[in-house]
Amino acid sequence: MSSLSSVTLATLAKDIRLEWRSKDAINSMLFFSLLVVVIFSFSFDPTAEESREIAGGLIWVAFLFAAVVALNQTWARELRNQVLDAYRVSPAPATALFVAKALGNFFLVSVLEGLMAPLFAIFYNLRAVGPAWQLIPLAALGTWALVVNGTFFAAMSLRTRSREIMLPLLLFPISIPAVQSMVEATRLILSGDGSARFWIVLLLTYDVVFTTACLALFETVLQAE
Amino acid sequence: MPVTDAIAQSLPIIAVSNLIKQFGRFAALRGVDAEFCVGKFYVILGDNGAGKTTLLRALAGLAHPTRGTISIQGKTPQEACRKIGYMAHPSLLYDEMSGIENLRYFARLYDIAGDERCEEVIRAVGLDPEMARAVGQYSQGMRQRMSLARAILHDPKILLLDEPFSNVDVHSAREMVGLLKGMRDAGKTILVVTHQAALLEGVADEFVWMQSGQIVERTREPGGEHSGAGTR
Numbered sequence: 266m267s268s269l270s271s272v273t274l275a276t277l278a279k280d281i282r283l284e285w286r287s288k289d290a291i292n293s294m295l296f297f298s299l300l301v302v303v304i305f306s307f308s309f310d311p312t313a314e315e316s317r318e319i320a321g322g323l324i325w326v327a328f329l330f331a332a333v334v335a336l337n338q339t340w341a342r343e344l345r346n347q348v349l350d351a352y353r354v355s356p357a358p359a360t361a362l363f364v365a366k367a368l369g370n371f372f373l374v375s376v377l378e379g380l381m382a383p384l385f386a387i388f389y390n391l392r393a394v395g396p397a398w399q400l401i402p403l404a405a406l407g408t409w410a411l412v413v414n415g416t417f418f419a420a421m422s423l424r425t426r427s428r429e430i431m432l433p434l435l436l437f438p439i440s441i442p443a444v445q446s447m448v449e450a451t452r453l454i455l456s457g458d459g460s461a462r463f464w465i466v467l468l469l470t471y472d473v474v475f476t477t478a479c480l481a482l483f484e485t486v487l488q489a490e
Numbered sequence: 491m492p493v494t495d496a497i498a499q500s501l502p503i504i505a506v507s508n509l510i511k512q513f514g515r516f517a518a519l520r521g522v523d524a525e526f527c528v529g530k531f532y533v534i535l536g537d538n539g540a541g542k543t544t545l546l547r548a549l550a551g552l553a554h555p556t557r558g559t560i561s562i563q564g565k566t567p568q569e570a571c572r573k574i575g576y577m578a579h580p581s582l583l584y585d586e587m588s589g590i591e592n593l594r595y596f597a598r599l600y601d602i603a604g605d606e607r608c609e610e611v612i613r614a615v616g617l618d619p620e621m622a623r624a625v626g627q628y629s630q631g632m633r634q635r636m637s638l639a640r641a642i643l644h645d646p647k648i649l650l651l652d653e654p655f656s657n658v659d660v661h662s663a664r665e666m667v668g669l670l671k672g673m674r675d676a677g678k679t680i681l682v683v684t685h686q687a688a689l690l691e692g693v694a695d696e697f698v699w700m701q702s703g704q705i706v707e708r709t710r711e712p713g714g715e716h717s718g719a720g721t722r
Binding site: 268271272279282286345346352353356488490 | 576578582587591595599
């Protein structure tokens with residue numbers, strides 16, 4: 266096994282083990298998303314049709330805000346005892362650390378989505394009129410779009426004094442095209458008003474471009490003082 | 491000592507030339523020039539803020555020089571990272587994992603397979619590899635030893651140790667000194683930043699005194715011209 270994949274797997278396994286022991290990120294994300302579902306379900310009383318129109322925005326914005334919690338936690342762990350320095354002085358490739366962190370965050374946010382999606386469906390009386398299977402690739406591409414940039418910007422804001430504030434300030438504006446694609450595609454799939462293909466392809470393009478850019482720039486971010 | 495060994499030991503493994511490190515307008519290092527030879531034990535002394543830790547971090551490749559060069563046998567610290575073992579003041583360990591779990595992870599970063607080497611270094615620093623407790627529950631002294639185990643895990647030629655004996659009891663500190671002496675005798679180059687110079691008397695080959703970001707004196711004994719401060 267190459268050093269890249271071996272270090273990626275070791276780092277991913279270590280992060281999942283640490284999260285399993287502390288459950289810091291998953292508990293905060295679940296609690297936050299649950300609050301969003303409950304509060305909005307009490308605030309609005311939409312018909313089934315209205316739900317299909319607004320659910321896309323509601324779901325993805327809830328996941329975006331919840332993901333920020335996980336993204337901050339991922340790197341906060343590396344700051345305690347300055348463990349990141351141990352990685353920086355090692356010959357392990359920077360890319361491996363980035364990929365492992367992004368995959369770890371993808372796994373966490375996917376678990377959150379898996380747990381919360383049925384609740385959204387129940388609370389908002391959702392049923393897809395369009396091709397429901399398209400929600401699976403859409404969720405995968407959308408989640409990757411959130412975590413790849415989120416992992417990168419969380420690393421970038423790591424050494425800033427107010428990193429919890431910095432991350433949303435950097436992440437949200439750059440996520441607008443991705444969020445718009447996710448919301449529109451979800452709305453079209455749920456309402457059956459048309460094909461979501463354009464938005465899914467746009468999301469795929471976004472993922473490819475930003476994954477490439479993050480991989481290319483991460484070493485600079487990691488070695489910055 | 492055979493002649494070839496003597497020649498090898500007189501060769502510098504680290505060469506620092508006109509090293510300047512600035513943090514904004516503050517200059518932590520102001521033109522450090524130094525050579526450190528193979529198989530020698532150096533103790534870096536000086537007051538707080540003298541630039542000792544910054545020098546060590548620069549040698550480890552963690553602080554990028556503003557000006558000047560660092561050469562580790564002709565390579566930059568980043569290129570020579572497999573030759574360098576670095577122990578910082580913080581432990582550089584995950585508090586939620588046990589000692590062996592920490593070392594298993596760091597071993598993967600150096601392509602070290604299997605548990606044998608991890609267990610060997612944990613025993614070498616006087617700890618039990620079977621200990622299941624998380625590092626966060628270790629005493630400060632045990633954490634320091636585990637931190638040393640992490641630094642020597644990949645058998646580096648150069649050891650850069652920042653305050654390795656702080657919060658360690660005298661008996662354990664002497665054991666750590668004995669271990670370091672054995673490593674020096676095996677040909678490793680060791681640079682230790684400490685305020686506890688007395689512990690290393692008779693073991694260290696040279697005491698390097700720093701003041702205001704510069705090396706001001708190098709002596710064979712801990713009692714140099716600048717020994718009034720920075721040691722206890």
